[in-house]
Structures are given as structure tokens and as C-alpha cells.
Amino acid sequence: MSSATRRTATQWGVYDVDVVDGRIASVRGIDLDPDPSPIGDTLVDGVHSLRIERPAVRQGWLDGGPDRARDRRGADSFVEVDWDVALRLAADEIDRVRTERGNEAIYGGSYGWASAGRFHHAQSQLHRFMNVIGGCTRSVGSYSTAAAQTILPHVVEQWYRMELEQTTWSEIADGGELVVSFGGLPVRNSQVSYGGITRHEVGDGIRRAHDRGVRFVTIGPQRSDTPGYTDHRWIPIRPGTDVALMLAVAHVLGTEGLVDRAFLDRCTVGYERFEPYVRGESDGIPKTPEWAAAITGVPADVITGLARDMARHRTLLNASWALQRAHHGEQPYWMLVVLACMLGDVGTTGGGFGFGHCNEGHIGSDGRRFGWAALPQGTSPITSIIPVARIADMLLSPNQPFDFDGHRLTYPEIDLVYWAGGNPFHHHQDLNRLVAAWQRPSTVIVHEPWWTPIARFADIVFPATTAQERIDVCMSSHDPYAHVMEQVVEPPADARSDHAIFAGIAERLGLGDAFTEGRDERAWMEHMWERSAERARADGFDLPSFDDFWAAGRYELPPAAEQRAAWLVDFRDDPAAHPLDTPSGRIEIFSDTIASFGYDDCPGHPVWLEPYERLGGALADRFPLHLVSHQPATRLHSQLDHSEFSRRHKIDDREVVRIHPDAAAERGIADGATVRLFNDRGACLAAARLDPDLAPDVLALPTGAWYAPAEPGVVGSLELGGNPNVLTRDVGTSSLAQGPSAHTCLVEIEPFSGEAPSPNAYEPPPFR
Template sequence: MTKQPNDNAKKSHSSHWGAFSGQWVDGKLVITPHPIDPDPNPIIQNFPEALRHKARIAKPMVRRGWLENGPGPDDRRGRDAFVEMEWDEVLDLLAGELKRVKDAYSAKAIYGGSYGWSSAGRFHHAQSQIHRFLNVALGGYVRSVNSYSAGASTVLIPHILGNYEDMTRRNIGWDEIVEHTDIILAFGGMNTKNSRVAGGGISKHTEHRDMIALSKRGGELVLISPLKSDLPDEVNQDWVAARPGTDVALMLGIAHTAVMDGTHDRAFLASHTHGWNTFEDYLMGRSDGQPKDAAWAAAITGLTADAILKLARRLPGKRALFVVAHSLQRAKHGEQPVWMASVLSAMFGQSGLPGGGFGYALGAIANYGRHQNAVPIAGLPQGKNGVSEFIPVARVSDMLLNPGAPFEYNGAHMTYPDIKLVYWAGGNPFHHHQDLNRLRKAFAQVDTLVVHDLAWTASARHADFVLPCTMSLEREDIGSSQTDPMMVAMHQMAEPFGDARDDYAIFTGLSERLGAADAFTEGRTPREWLKHLYQPTYDGLKAKGIDAPDFDAFWAAGEVMLPQLPLDGGTLRAFREDPEGTPLPTTSGKIEITSDTIASFGYDDCPGHPVWLTPEDVVDAANPLQLVANQPASRLHSQLDFGGHSSAEKRRGREVARMHPIDADARGIKDGDIIRLFNQRGACLASVVVTEDVMAGVVQLPTGAYYDPEDPNEEKPLCVHGNPNVLTRDTGTSRLAQGCTGQLTVVNVEKFTGNLPPIQAYDPPVPVIWPRPPKLEAAE
């Protein structure tokens, strides 16, 4: 049971959902958003109920099969019993296993699988903690690169525009949009449920307010999405419901119309881009015999040719911004819509203009479109990784199922490493990975799977070692982001649940057993680390002549405001203004409409300029509906899925799917029914809302409900809770980026009429008694 602190004072804290304070009142934790936040994120209300929830992990656990048989592949993971152990005992066992793998196979056999959003804290950041431990104590680990959110764009954008971070964080600012933008074409939308989240924390949620201000000034926002909710209702006056996955065809139809009308900016294309003529030959059909005109695009998108022509003719002469959501590139050939949107920006001469041009993922998180801080923000040093091998993050199942197999990535011919031990701290792959039945098989292949978690996620249930860790309310930290002016002292509000420990304490204990404690801790306690990490910010403030509080004063005040830099448009604006003097960091130094580098790779699934490629999944008699598996509104990914706010948004305990009345009526489905979604990869249950806010032919089911198999002994068990990743396909976007393709797939849907299975996702496993060998009994 979690104990509340002795005092009931209001204390400052922060999260990636926003800054807030907490206070114990009559034995209950009351969470209050920071008073300066104009649009607080209600997800912070998941904290109070989650703090003491039954889903929390109270004691270290080890899987019985691992104890009985030792390390090795085991398909009982996910359906085996657990044995409760004390910390010293479990850390001794784990340290021995880490040493065994390192000595027998080298650090190249260890995958440091930390991926996912952690707390806003700069010190208790799970990825930094685990990477530091593996580097310092074991000499390194096989790492992952890129993200599930932006796997395709992170690889593509450096080829065509330059630095990814510069293009997302400095290229377009909301201040400039409100002042200058005439029209936004929002491909995939800008849903404010997404921009309510920020890595490192956020003090003011302003995107909703800024879109309204733009609209009141006369700016137009055009939503291109199968979901009407992907723009706020107050500004959503122009919904273009194209078929999911056909945005590139629509963009090509717009581009073709501009060329035929002569409204494209020939001078800008000549001075600031590379490879226009090659692309124009494709666009006009000279290279393949098929002009990409509005009529061609209409047949693919489901729109009329007239609608496409009218949309294209709204753009000339206006300050136009082309926004591409993360969602578009989380699909097969996801590189193409990102690339094609940058081409549209250049065609209309908008690239680099204030409030105009290309806005990749604007609205995806609150870190984008904001000012940069003028003083440094420190993070925990991770040390040097002595292992060079890596994988694109979404290829983890491929790696575990196919050790030694070749694969291609960004022009390189690579080989999957042979992993014996997976160490996961931070993130829940049974949320963010695709084809969960395949992932179950992948995790069965390794010798040992270690998971730090605060709750019984499906990842923890598949682990051999389950180490309970604290949530942010149970520890101290510093919350700060490079794009938010408020640094927050994150005060502890509750004692750790059960025997949970901080990741830092766990890794310190392991480091001691591996002879690396001094190197890992550098002799610092957590509070001493916070003082150390605050120092660069303090020095930066003093250097600017700002009266900076020392750490103790900052901690007592709960926050400090940091100066910010003016918006400057980054490298793209500098290039626009002086293409010769400040070239882009691309191969040509220009915007690459055609990339000679990518063309040289010879990838048929990502050629040298943007093209229309047929999706991998197409509707047919067996799977007549397209599934959109987008991000949820009631939580971030699967985090605190059992929290009060998340639970309140479910129906009959299930995740909520949405579908159009035409599709529901054809299947005898009514609002509030339980439906079964299924395809060849798996099946899940969900409650359903019948609404015209989803286009016909589409069913939408957000990710993040804890995976809850009805019978884990089956090869493809029914997920009774509503996790769509039992349905999604586990393939890469292309050989260029190997990104995640979890946004779209095809499914069938039927009304569920059987006995409704109970939700067991939050029920902790009942520990079993395991007779200790004599050496362990003696150690006790």
C-alpha cells in the first residue's frame, strides 16, 4: 500500500502532460493544473487513482520456468507463474545472469530495449538510466535508433531537407502562424489530444487557442483525414475525407493541377531545389505514361476530381502551410507523404517563409512550433556505448526471430544481431509494437527478458525478471524541456508503492554486484544528481546577467522561468534568404525534390523522388474495412491505462471503437454494442460508438488498452480489452527507413454476441511458492 507523506502541503510536480501541483486532502491526492496553463491536459487526473491501483507491482518477481530451468528460449513466457523474491536475492540472480551473457557472448548479445515516454524528469529518465548502466557496467549494448512515431521521417528528412530536429523544432512557429498564415492543409490533421503532450514537460498548452486565433483572423484550415476529430470543432469548417493512406495521390493531383495552371513557382524551383525536372517527368506522365492529374487522384482517394481541382486552386497567392502528421508516415511507404508535402511547399514557393512552407508533425507534440530556451538544460550522461550494432526500433521482432539474417537500412546492408538477453526499462512494447502474436513468439526466443515497470503490463507478464519501479510522484526530479520556459522542481508526493525502487537504485545495486558502482553513481545520491544537473542552467542564467536562484532556492520555490530565443525559422529560412551562403545540409545543398543518394540505393519501395505506391493492405471480401489505429485521447499511449481518467472514457471496461452508421447498419451493430475486430493476424473486442465523424469504410480504434488475451495458451488469443496491435502488420515502411507501419491495416468487424469475457489486464499474478536451492536458502 502506498503511504502518503507526513505533511499535506501543496507540492509542485510536472509530467509530459503538463505542470501541476498535488496535495493530500482527507487521504486523497488532489491534482491541480498549473494556473498559467490555458488548456490543461485532463490526463494528469490519471495520477490519483493509479498511485495505489491493484495493477501496481509491489514486489520483485522471477518467472518460475526461468528459476526451474535456467535461462533459455521458452514459449511459456506470458502464461507462466511468478515467484516473489526479496531485492538482494533477485539482484544477485540478475547480476549473475548479466555476467554470464557478457562473458559467454559479449555485450553484443544484450539488447537495451528502452523505448517509450517516461516522466518529465531529467534524472529519473528510464532510457538514460538503463543506457548509462549498460554502458558503464557491461561495456555497451545493441541499441535501437529512431522512433515508432517518426521512424520514416527521421531517416528521410535529412536526405531532403537537412537536420530533423531543426525541421521540426525551429522551422515553423505558432506565433508566426497566427500572424501570417492564410491557409493550412493539414494532412492527417492537428488533433490537440496529441499536442497536449511534450517531452520534458509543458507549462502552457496553446495550440488549441492558436488555431482559433488563426481562424478568427481569417486563416483557413483544411482537414485531410478520415476522422473529423483531427481538428478542433471550432476551426473544422473544411473536412476533406480522403481514403486512409491515399494522401500522396491527392498531393500529386494538387501538384499536377498547379503545373497545368502555371501557378507553381518556377523561379524558386530553379534556385532552391534539386531534381525538379526528373520529378516533373513523373508527375506529368512523361516517364511512365500516367499523368497524375485530378481525375487519376480522384479514383484513388475517393474524392471527386472537381474537389481536388478546387483545393489546388485555393493555394496560389496565399501564405500556405503544408502540415503532415506523424500518422501518415506510420504506414507502408510512409516516406512518400512526407517527401511529397515538402515538394508542394517548394512548388508554391513557400519553403522557409514565416508561417508558410512545410510543417512536419506540427501539432504532434507540444515541443513543436515553440521558442527554444536560451540557457542549457542538462540530462543524465549515458556514457559511451562500446557496441556499434543497432536496429531500427520497430524491427525488434525481426531481430529476435531472425538472428544473423540480412536487412537493408538507409543504404546500408546490415545483419540482425544474435540477442540472448533483453533488458527493458521504460516503455511497453505490447503497446507500441505491431502484430502482438508475432511479438510473443519473438520474446520466447531469448535466454532472459528483464523488465522494470510500475504496473503489470503485458511486457512485465512476459518477463523473466520483473523489477517494480516507482512512478514520478514517488520520487524527486527536475522537469524541463528545451522548448518550455518553466523548469519545475518535481517534489515527491507519496512513498513508493510496496517495495518499488527507483531505476537508479536498482541499477546502483546491480552495478555494485558487477564492480561498477563508483563509475555508475559517481558518488552521488539522487538529490546530489539533481543539484549537478541544475548547475548548467544556473550558470547559463548567471552568464546572461539574470538573477538566478541557487538549487536550494529553486527547490523551495518549485519553479524557475527561463529566457527564450526569438523564432528564426532555422536552417530552412536561412537557406531561403541566402541559398548560396547558407546551403542546406543535404547532398546538393538544396531542397531535394529528387535525391540522387536515395536513388542510388535502388529501393523499389522508396525510389529517388516521391511517387504513388499501392498500399500493402487493401480492402477485400475478407477484410472490407480500413482500420485506423491512432493515439488515444484519455492517456499517452498505454501509460496509466488503469488511471481514473482513462478508465472513465471506456465503455463496459473496453476500449472504444468508432465506425460510420452505414458500416454499422450493414452489420446489425448499434451504438454501445461490443464488436469483434478481426483479420488473419488476430482479433480483439471493443465497445463501439456509431458516428458520422468517421468516414464510411473506416473503423477507428485507438492504441493503448493493456493487451488482455482471453486464453494466453492459444496461438492467436482474443484480446478482450481492445488492443488494435493484435491486428496491425509488423513490416517496415520501406528499405530506406524500416519505420513502423502500425497506423493502418484492413479488418472485418462483427457484433459480438457471446458471453462477454472479463477484463483481467489489471489483475496482478498470484505468486507461487518455489523451493529455493540450498545455496539460495543459505544466502537468505
């Protein structure tokens, strides 16, 4: 028996991996990590099981026919072929489409969570390949923060800067008094961080703030969205109505003389155009606590008391990312900024506003930031883009116009989808609509290690290596450490890295040298390190040589020469000398830019807009429960859902939906029972778990269960594993951001009668 211990890095932590006879036996957090994520256990069997062993081609596509049997995509059997055949088929199809239809007809789909490795980053590899062959249509933004990424640059600053610079937990502990979090502080989400995370410290940061006397208020439908050790006050609210509550708080502040007029005059523009709306002078509806109570379900006296509490104490207002993943999701983020400006705590230590504290592990951390070099991607000659959550719209409505952030664009006519990294059958909304849209292109090519839903919906599938089967470097701009990622285990005999796959296709297109530039994979890593060293010297420090870094296994950035000032403190002190990146240089309570777009669903200042469905609305008579589809605690999105660790937290391989005991009793639902969730968009099965810490008219079903339709490829088929995105609606947040609106979703639930079919997601597809 042979054994070894090797180090790997993931988006949820850095681990020492024990390998016995070529298989992962156990996974342990490294000594630097005070609170390693248990998600590491997904690697133990998840890396090895359900692998795509050889290149495979969908039977109907291979056999040809008028439309290459597109309607069988997702339900067809596969034929295994050798690498030369698969690479030639892919190269020929790419060449056909770019010759006949132009590169705009190719959609390069990817999502950046595939690996924490800086070189083997599937999205970067895909974009480099596509740019080498002449470009493609691609997406902008993210499913996580699309509305935030679009609205906040008009109001405050660019999103990437806000993520890195906003208020830290140390600052909250040092100077804060009250944290009011809309959507809570879901510490489970802080297990992960884009690009990797070395130290999980969010929990300790919150504890320190609590121990120093900071009070916490959670406004949301789930008490458990903030850890119990904060002794937080929970204010249940109907999902999607936060803006109404914020407006009522603003009304109290205004009518009781609690507004910091000096801060508004010095650091903001447009309050004089917003205030009449709050008072009701512009639309005839004063935004009183009584008005908000009818919408939110929060009593008027609670709203009034909350407003006074905020005004008496230095307050940090935080909004979970979930708030902007809803219809009109731009509004709560904009309104949160306005409310913080009215309180006047912006730019103070521990006060002001923040977005996504606890939504990723790096937000609110103190570590030094550094912009490590990435794989050079080149420049695309194709300018065609779509907002990331508009994939189905693009496929179903080619050549149709759409609005996005002040621009009038047109959906291209896509004939080839090339996907490497990510799973749209997890991230996207209304999966029945996506299934219909996915039949439109002539060809879908996918890189995947496992038989995930996206692999099953492909025509050509390339078996990709996992991060544990290749060397790489973990260098996250959010993290003060860099790590060598060792090859932990040997890959399956026929698996290749994304880079090797793209290099093989590029060679067959006569572009091999342009893609690789004569470098092997390690040489590319060394090249990225050398470019990072140039940036480091400009930042005032020196990196070790690549060989020394590789021998040491990790590198820690030196402390910054000066301690970072609290976020926006310089702006607060002197907005003229330290202007923001907005048209006025100040925080824009009213935006002339946004107003000029003429969008009815996103006017020039934050407003309450009725969502397409909500509790208390017209549709609630038929579907009286609001579905919250939060991030899971046992995996990152849908990654490694087939692992034993993920599956042990399910019941009969079905995801667990939490339901209030009163709602369960009303419907005859017992704890652990199989239930059916449904609305007009679809239906899925799940396992019920009674939870008194939910609002009575709310269900909570985590995302990430692998899509498991009872009839694969059939639109409207009953989903068997508890994937909430057969229930969510596929419509943009607004004309401004066109982000996903998954958290605006009404459903009904009932016991499932008869014998429930077993989910079929964890089995390979049929082969000829």
C-alpha cells in the same frame, strides 16, 4: 488526518497534487497553464493501484529446465523474492550472457516517455548502465516519427531541428491565409509533450489564426481530427493514399502554370527529374486528378479546386505524424515538401510546410528553446543497432541481414532483453508475432511500477518507483520553464528508483563506483544543473544556483535577445549564405543519395507506391474497412490505462471503436455493443460507438489498451480489451527507414455473439 499539497510534472503537464493520509486525493493544473490536461486525473488512483510490491521472478525461469520454460513467458506465475536475491540473479545472468555471448547479445530496450524527470529518465539510466558494463544492442529512432527522422535529413534538415524550429501558430496568424493539413490537427495529441509541458496553448493558437481569417482544410478520414471551431473544410480520403492526391495537385499546378519556378530554381535541386514523373512521361501514367480520384476516393474536381486554392493563397501544408506511420510512409512527407516548394511559400511567414502541428504540445509554440544537460550516458563500445520498430524481426531472425538508410546491417542474436521504461506490447505492431518472438531470449528483465503487459512477459521484475515517489527536475528542451518535482507520496516499501536498481546490479558486477561516480540522486541533479549553467552562460544568460532553484520551485528562461525569424526565411532569402544540411545545401526534390541506395520501395524522388493493403485494393474484398489506430485522448499511450480516469471512458473495460452508422447498420451493430474486429493477423473485442464524422469505410480505435489476451502467452489468442496492435502488420515502412506501418491495416467487424469474457489486464498475475 494529514494533508499536504506538492508539485509534480508529467509528460502531459505540471500539477499541484493534494495528498491526504499518504494518498493522492486530487490533481490540479498550475496557475501558469491556461488549459490543463485532464489526463492528470489518471494519477489519483493510478499511482497507487496494481503495484508490483516486491521483486518477482517467473516460476518457470526460477525452476530452470532445458530452456527455462520460455514458452510460458506471459502466462506463468511469479515468485516474490527479496532484493538481494533478485539483484544477484540479474547480475549473474548479465555476467553469463556478456561472458558467453558478448555484450551484443544483450538488448537494452526502453522508450523515453516513462517520466518527465530529467534525471529519473529510464532510457538514460538504462543506457548509462549498459555502457558501464560494456555496452549492448540498442534501438534508434522512434515509433512516433521513424520514417520522418530518416527521410527528412536527406531532403531538408535534421529532424530534431525541424521539431524545434518549424512554423509557429503566431506566425500562421500573422501571415498565413490557408492551412491544409493532411491527417488534420488532432488537438487531443497536443496535451502531451516529450520531456514535459508547462502551458497548453495550441488551442488558443489555432483560434487566433482562425479569428484573423486563416482558413483550414482537413484531408483525412476523420472530421474530428481538426477542432470544429476552425470551421474547417473536410475532404475525406482513403487512408494511405495522400501521396496520390498530392501528385495530382502537383499535376494541376504544373499544367496550369501555377508553379513558382523562381523558387524552385533558387532553393531546390532535382525538379527537372521529378516533373516528367508527374506528367507521366517517365512511367506512362499522368498523375491527373482523375487518376488520383480512383485511388483516393476524392473527386477530381475537388482536387483541382484545392490546387487552385493553394496557389492563390499563402499556404501552410501540414502532415500529421500518422501519415508516415504507414507502408511507404516516407513518401507523403517528401511529397509534402515538394508540393510546398512548387507553391513557393517556403520560408514565408505562415507558409511553407510543417510536420506534426498538434501532434505534441510544443510543436508550433513560441517559447524559447534551450538544451538542458542530461544524465551523462557514456559511450557504448557496441555498435550493433536496430530501427526501433524491428524488435520482433531481430528476435525471430538472428544473423539475418537487413537494410537501413543506405546500410546493410545484420540482426544480432539476442539472449537477454533488459527493459526499463515503456511497453512494447503497446507500441509494437502484430502483437501475436511479438509474443512468438518474445519467447526466443533466455531471459527478460524488466523495471516496472505496475503489473503492465511488459511486466507479465518478464522473467525478473524489479518494482520501480513512480515519478510521484521521488524527487527530480523537469527540464525539457522544448519548454521555457524548469520545475522542481517534489516527492508527492511515499513509495511502496520495496520499490526503488531505476537508478538505485542499476546501482545495485552494478555493485554486484564490481562496477558500482563507475555507475554512480560517488553521487547520490540529488547530487546528480545538481551536477546536471551545473552543466546546464555552463551552457546558459554560453547562450548569454545565467541560471540561479541549484539551491535557489530548488527553493523557488521553478525557473523561467529569459526571453531571447533577438526575436526568432520565421523558419527557413534566411535560407529563402539567400540559400548560398544559409545552406541546409543536405548534400546540395538546398531542398532535394531528387536525392542522388537516396537513389544510390537502390531501394525499389524508396527511389530518388517521391512516388506513388502501392501499399500492401488499402481500400480499393485486392484485399479489400475480404476486409472492407480501414482501421485507424490513433492516439487516445484520455492517457499518454498506454500509461496508467488501469486508472479509473482511463477506464471510465471505456465500456465494460473495453476500448471504444468508432464506426460510421451506415457501416454499423450494414453489419447489425448497435451503439454500445460488443464487437469483434479481425483480419488474418488477429482479432480483438471492443465496444462500438456510432460516429457520422468518419468516412463510411473507416474504423477508429485508439491505441493504448493494455494487451489482454484470452489465453495469455498463446499466439493468436483473442484480445479482450481493444488493443488494435493485434491487427496491425509488423513490416517496415521501407528499406530506408524501417519504421512502423501501423496505419496500413484492413479489417472486418461483426457483433460478438455470446457472453464476452472480461478483459484480464487490470489484475496481478498468479503467484506461487
